[in-house]
Amino acid sequence: MIKQAIIPLAGLGTRLLPLTSVMPKELLPINGKPNLEYILEECIEAGVKEFIFIISKNKISIKKYFFNDSFYKKIIKKKKDKRIVEEYKKIKKYQKMIKFVYQNNPKGTGDAVLKCRKHIKDKYFLMLLPDDLIINKNCSKEMINLHKRTKGSIIATKLVDKKNVSRWGILSLIKKKKNYFKIKDVIEKPSIKKAPSNYAIIGRYILPSKIFTEIKKLKPGQGGEIHITDAIKNLIYKGEKFFGNIFIGKYLDCGTISGYIQSSVKIFKGQK
Secondary structure, three states: OOOEEEEEOOOOOHHHOOHHHOOOHHHOEEOOEEHHHHHHHHHHHOOOOEEEEEEOHHHHHHHHHHOOHHHHHHHHHHHOOHHHHHHHHHHHHHHOOEEEEEOOOOOOHHHHHHOOHHHOOOOEEEEEOOOEEEEOOOHHHHHHHHHHHHOOEEEEEEEOOHHHHHHOEEEEEEOOOOOEEEEEEEEEOOOOOOOOOOEEEEEEEEEEOOHHHHHHHOOOOHHHOOOHHHHHHHHHHOOOOEEEEEOOOEEEEOOOHHHHHHHHHHHHHHOO
C-alpha cells in the first residue's frame, strides 16, 4: 500500500503572475478552496497517511496556512461560527499528516524529490504536481490499484493533440492494454517527427525509493536543473518496470492564468 506522498511546492509560479506575487499558486482558491486541498483530498481518499511538502523560504505562507492555530482559536472564540469550526477541524487533521522539507534554490523536481529521501519509509511513494488537477475520478487511487496489479512504478498519462507533443514529456510504449501500457522510454518535449506517441506525462507518479540513488548520480540538465524524468529514464534502461496509467478523470491545468480560470469555472459548474 502507498502511504506517503511527496508534493513539490517550492516553484516560483511565474506563469501565474501577478497573482503569485502575493500568494503561492498552490493556495489560490478554486471554488472556495485552495488548489492544494484538492490534491490532499485525492490522496487521503486513496489511502495516503503522510505528506511531505517541499517548500522554500519564499513559500512559508503555505506552512502558515496549515499551522495557524492561534488565529483560528481567536476567531472561533469570538464568532463561534460552525463553518469556521469545521474548517479548523479539517486543518488539525492535515497538521498530523504533513512534514516540511526545504528547497531554497530552484534546481528542479529531481533535486526537490532527493531532499525527501530520509523521510521515505517504504519501497514506493506517490509524487503529485499541484499544477495538475484531475477531477471526477480519483487518479491516485487508480494508480495505486494498477501498482498492486503490476508490482511496478506508475506514471499518469493522457492523449494530447499530436501538434502539441513538444509541450509535454512523452511516453514511448509497448504492450498497450485497455487503460495502461508498459513504458519503454520517456522523451522530454520531442518534436512532432521524433515523438514516439502522443501519450503525455501528467503530474502523478508512483516512484520506487531506488530513484533517490539515480537522482544523486545526475548532473544538471536543461536550465541547470535536475530532472526527475532523467532518473526515470535511467531506471527504465536498467530494467525497472514503469507503466503508464491512462486515467479516467478530467484533467485541469492550473499552472497558467487561462488554465486557472478555466479550472475554476469547470469545478464550479461540476459542483452546482
